[in-house]
Amino acid sequence: MVLVGYHASHEQLPPSALLRSVVAAEQAGFDAAMCSDHLAPWGVRQGESGFAWSWLGAALASTSFSLGVVNAPGQRYHPVVIAQAVATLEEMFPGRFWAALGSGEAMNEHVTGDPWPAKDRRNARLDESMTVIRRLLAGEEVTHDGEVRVHRARIWSRPATPPPLLGAAVSAETAGWLAGRVDGLATVAQSPEALRRVVEAYRSEGGEGPCVLQVHLSLAETDAAALALAEDQWPNGLIGPPRAWDFDQPEDFDAAVADPDEAELRKAVLVDADAAALAERIAELVRIGFDRVYLHHVGKNQDAFLDRAGDELLPALRRAL
Numbered sequence: 001m002v003l004v005g006y007h008a009s010h011e012q013l014p015p016s017a018l019l020r021s022v023v024a025a026e027q028a029g030f031d032a033a034m035c036s037d038h039l040a041p042w043g044v045r046q047g048e049s050g051f052a053w054s055w056l057g058a059a060l061a062s063t064s065f066s067l068g069v070v071n072a073p074g075q076r077y078h079p080v081v082i083a084q085a086v087a088t089l090e091e092m093f094p095g096r097f098w099a100a101l102g103s104g105e106a107m108n109e110h111v112t113g114d115p116w117p118a119k120d121r122r123n124a125r126l127d128e129s130m131t132v133i134r135r136l137l138a139g140e141e142v143t144h145d146g147e148v149r150v151h152r153a154r155i156w157s158r159p160a161t162p163p164p165l166l167g168a169a170v171s172a173e174t175a176g177w178l179a180g181r182v183d184g185l186a187t188v189a190q191s192p193e194a195l196r197r198v199v200e201a202y203r204s205e206g207g208e209g210p211c212v213l214q215v216h217l218s219l220a221e222t223d224a225a226a227l228a229l230a231e232d233q234w235p236n237g238l239i240g241p242p243r244a245w246d247f248d249q250p251e252d253f254d255a256a257v258a259d260p261d262e263a264e265l266r267k268a269v270l271v272d273a274d275a276a277a278l279a280e281r282i283a284e285l286v287r288i289g290f291d292r293v294y295l296h297h298v299g300k301n302q303d304a305f306l307d308r309a310g311d312e313l314l315p316a317l318r319r320a321l
Contacts (some may be wrong), residue, residue, distance in 0.1 A: 002286055002321045004314060005032040007214055007296035008059070011041035012233060015050035019058055021302040026063045028310035033059070034068040034214070034294045039076065039108045042236035043257075044250050053085050060093040067097060068212075070168050070186060072104025073148075074122075075112055079129035080153045083136035090159035100186035100212070101130055102168030103245075110248040119242070121147065123177065130165065130181060137162040166212065169198065170241055176201035184209030189216065189285055190240075191267065199289040210291040215282055217270040218298050219305060219313065227262065230269040234298040235260040237268030269298055275312035283320035 006025035008018050022033050037052035052069050059067055073079040082099075089097045103122035110116055117125065125147035135142045136155045144150040167178035168186045175185055175198045185202045189195065199211055216237055220226035230237075235257035239247070247253055265271075272278035286293050295313075297305040 001318075002290070003031045003292040004317060004321075005034055005292060005294040006030040006309075007294040008033055008035040009046075009296055009298075010036050010050045010052060010055070011038055011046040011048055012298075012300050013302065014048055015055045017302075018050065019055065019062060021306065022059050022067075023062050024303065024306045025309075026065050028306045029314045030065070030295075030309070032066045032068075032292070032294075033063070034070070034212075035059075037069050037071045039111060041250050042107075043233075043254050045232060045254075046250070053089075056089060056097075057092070060089065060096060065096070068099060068166075068186075070100045070102060072102050072109065072126075073129035073133065074125040075104065075109040075114060079132040079148055080136065080142075080150055080155075082129070083133040083153075084155050084157075086133065086163060086165075087137055087155050087158045090161075090163040091157055094159055094161070098164040098166060098184075100166035100168040100184075101126060101133075101182070103174075105245050106248040107250070107252075116246065116248075117147075119245070123174070127181065133165065134162070164209065166209065169202075172197040172201035175199070175207070176205045178202065179205035179207030182207070182209070184212060186212040186214070188214045189270075192285065192288060195285060195288050203289070211289055212292045212294065213285060213290040214294045214296060215270060215285065216268065216296050216298055217272070217278060217282070219272055219275060219278055219308060220299070221273060223271065223273045226271045226273055227266075229299040230265055230271055231260055231262075233300065234269050235265060238264055275308055276316040279313055279316035279320050282317055286321060 008022050038049050041049050073082045103126045106116045128146050128148050141154045142150050164183040166184040166186045167182035169175040179202050218226040218230040236253045238257050
């Protein structure tokens with residue numbers, strides 16, 4: 001069966017409210033959860049961005065299902081620090097944690113003052129970071145000198161078994177490159193044709209493990225209300241790579257989508273007032289080849305969404321799948 005999870009958006013809610021929401025998501029019937037890991041929101045109106053790793057400890061302690069996070073090691077986070085964080089969470093909550101590693105965006109990484117590398121160097125840095133993290137989780141002492149530098153690092157508190165390390169990709173090219181390096185693939189909803197290329201590229205290059213899909217959606221009592229939520233909170237969905245990689249302030253995203261095109265926004269966010277119809281739209285994307293789907297309602301009122309998810313959306317989605 002397809003796992004149906006809840007996406008916790010740090011960019012939109014204070015960490016305390018988001019913790020209450022993830023607890024409510026489990027009570028509503030979601031199978032699991034995942035969260036973002038950003039220093040800044042995608043837009044000023046989103047207005048938040050809590051520290052994911054502190055929150056994850058609290059969320060895992062407050063729930064019984066699995067949680068994952070999408071992280072970019074190598075610039076803002078040294079890979080040794082991420083290895084220690086991963087090891088600690090998995091040791092405390094065995095079998096319930098995973099991380100998807102990606103090459104990141106300037107919006108979160110520029111704060112170190114280091115230059116923002118080109119994509120090929122970011123991929124090389126990610127590759128080295130993943131290798132360092134895996135070696136540390138295996139108990140090795142690691143010294144490394146390349147895109148990242150490590151001197152005689154060792155992780156002392158480790159889990160019995162390292163958690164899965166997935167790869168985060170939007171393009172088919174990156175998905176194919178990740179195959180063989182990671183324990184699964186995580187991507188975000190886009191057109192069915194583009195998603196099909198992403199999954200095929202990963203699998204055709206020998207990629208194993210689960211394929212994970214994150215879906216941005218807006219569910220409200222009317223279509224107009226759902227569209228208004230998307231326009232207010234998630235117009236950044238119109239900014240795809242490579243532009244999204246290189247903006248370094250939320251204001252940059254706001255300026256780029258000051259007058260969002262409705263038709264294009266509806267492609268980036270599944271806007272609907274009918275939970276059953278929305279469930280079928282989600283299921284169509286999942287059937288492309290995904291084992292897990294995580295739902296992100298882009299409105300700030302997560303309580304109302306979780307009520308409808310429990311009563312309408314989740315039952316309809318499971319029937320559709």
